[in-house]
Amino acid sequence: MLLLKQALLQLKNPDRAILMARYFKTGKGEYAEGDIFIGLSNPQVHELVKTYWKSIKDAEIQELIDDQIHELRLAGLLVLVAQFAKASSSRQQEIVAFYLKNVQQINNWDLVDSSCYKILGKFLLDKDRQILYDLAASGHLWSERIAVVSTLAFIKNGQFSDIFQLAERFISHPHDLMHKACGWMLREVGKKDELALDEFLNEHYAKMPRTMLRYAIEKMDENKRLGYLRQ
Numbered sequence: 001m002l003l004l005k006q007a008l009l010q011l012k013n014p015d016r017a018i019l020m021a022r023y024f025k026t027g028k029g030e031y032a033e034g035d036i037f038i039g040l041s042n043p044q045v046h047e048l049v050k051t052y053w054k055s056i057k058d059a060e061i062q063e064l065i066d067d068q069i070h071e072l073r074l075a076g077l078l079v080l081v082a083q084f085a086k087a088s089s090s091r092q093q094e095i096v097a098f099y100l101k102n103v104q105q106i107n108n109w110d111l112v113d114s115s116c117y118k119i120l121g122k123f124l125l126d127k128d129r130q131i132l133y134d135l136a137a138s139g140h141l142w143s144e145r146i147a148v149v150s151t152l153a154f155i156k157n158g159q160f161s162d163i164f165q166l167a168e169r170f171i172s173h174p175h176d177l178m179h180k181a182c183g184w185m186l187r188e189v190g191k192k193d194e195l196a197l198d199e200f201l202n203e204h205y206a207k208m209p210r211t212m213l214r215y216a217i218e219k220m221d222e223n224k225r226l227g228y229l230r231q
Helices: 003-010 014-023 042-055 058-065 070-086 089-101 109-113 116-126 130-136 141-149 161-172 176-192 194-207 210-217 222-230
Strands: none
Touching: 003 042, 003 058, 003 070, 042 070, 058 070, 058 089, 070 089, 070 109, 070 116, 089 116, 109 141, 116 130, 116 141, 130 141, 130 161, 141 161, 141 176, 161 176, 161 194, 176 194, 176 210, 194 210, 210 222
16 A cells, blocks of 8 residues: 555544534535544644655555545645646646546545645746636536635735636636635735735626625725725
8 A cells, every 4th residue: 555545544533533524514415525534623734734745656655546535535635736746847748637637526526625726726827827827617515616726825925816816707706615715816916915915806796796795805904804895
């Protein structure tokens, strides 16, 4: 058995796994229906990935990402993140292709959020970004969230146009996980350039879902934040 997988399984915590299954909405009809947890914390997974990531090959990463256990899929994605950060440009391109091939397995918000902007977002910083719009148009919740959260890499570099286009696109999205993702990214814009966020909000806040708006204005001055909420 892969050493990383073995180490992860040895840390399983059945009591915590029950709580995590509830938190991540694994019940019938919920967004992560049927997902399996073994009760590992994110720091536990991160710490083990730090130990093993350098020696893990693509076939072994695939084994982790294909696993029915949530924490093993997370570990596989974190290995990709670690390898991408140290990779040559050609290897980074391979990792991005590998990542996109496995979108169906990146099937919960924490898996998306811990990986996409560190791989796909960083890769696209100086490249055409059509792939994000293809993901956004897929009708697949996790692909849509990947499109939005990947823009965090751009936002950190002062580039806001893509998140503004995507947030506008998803104003009418039916799922609050997309409202939260868009609101989070808009909040990150505000940290870099509050005037840019103000311009977007002034045009769109009246039709934004309340969750998206609340996330977007969370760090604003209290009076300004309340002003948006009261209008």
